[in-house]
Structure formats: C-alpha cells, structure tokens
Amino acid sequence: xxxxxxxxxxxxKVELKISSDGFCYCSVCGxxxxxxxxxxYDETGLxxxxxxxxxxxxxxxxxxxxxYEKSWKNYRKKWLNDExxxxxxxxxxxxxxLIQLKNIEIE
Numbered sequence: 001x002x003x004x005x006x007x008x009x010x011x012x013k014v015e016l017k018i019s020s021d022g023f024c025y026c027s028v029c030g031x032x033x034x035x036x037x038x039x040x041y042d043e044t045g046l047x048x049x050x051x052x053x054x055x056x057x058x059x060x061x062x063x064x065x066x067x068y069e070k071s072w073k074n075y076r077k078k079w080l081n082d083e084x085x086x087x088x089x090x091x092x093x094x095x096x097x098l099i100q101l102k103n104i105e106i107e
Contacts, residue, residue, distance in 0.1 A: 053077050
C-alpha cells in the first residue's frame with residue numbers, strides 16, 4: 001500500500017492510503033472508489049465535499065478544518081455501530097465493515 005501525505009492549508013499533515021493500482025481509499029471506511037482520480041482533499045488539503053457510501057461528507061462531517069483524523073475516527077465508530085442513517089451504497093454487516101477497514105490498515 002502506498003501513502004500520500006498532504007500538507008493542509010493550516011500546516012497539518014493528512015495521510016491518505018492508496019491502493020497498489022492507484023485508487024485512494026475512503027479515510028473513514030476504507031472503501032475503494034470507482035474513480036482513480038478521486039481524492040477526499042486536494043493537494044492543499046482542502047476538502048472535496050464528496051460523500052462516500054458510508055455517508056461521510058469531506059468538508060462537512062470534518063468541519064473542513066484540519067486535523068481531520070479525529071472526525072474520521074468519530075464517524076467511523078458511529079458507522080461501525082450502525083448509528084448512521086446510511087442512504088448511499090449497500091448495507092454492510094459489521095464483519096464486512098471490519099474487512100473493508102483493513103484497506104486503510106485498521107484492524
């Protein structure tokens with residue numbers, strides 16, 4: 001797995017996990033996007049405002065303010081425990097979610 005480090009507009013660093021074929025995984029749920037060019041943040045760390053199938057909206061659910069990792073972790077916990085009204089993508093069991101999280105090195 002490759003990693004991309006972004007230096008955000010306020011000096012924070014963001015680490016994105018990239019698949020071996022160049023796709024950037026969702027930093028919250030580990031889903032692999034359909035678009036190889038997709039990134040949740042641009043090269044300056046500004047959010048895309050895209051919504052993942054887990055329901056996380058980059059720029060809204062993270063308040064658009066680095067450090068982003070804390071909001072990812074908080075949302076991920078709710079997502080894992082089915083505390084999120086998920087309108088995007090397919091419903092997943094907790095075991096399926098845990099397998100998907102391995103994409104972003106979360107056990």
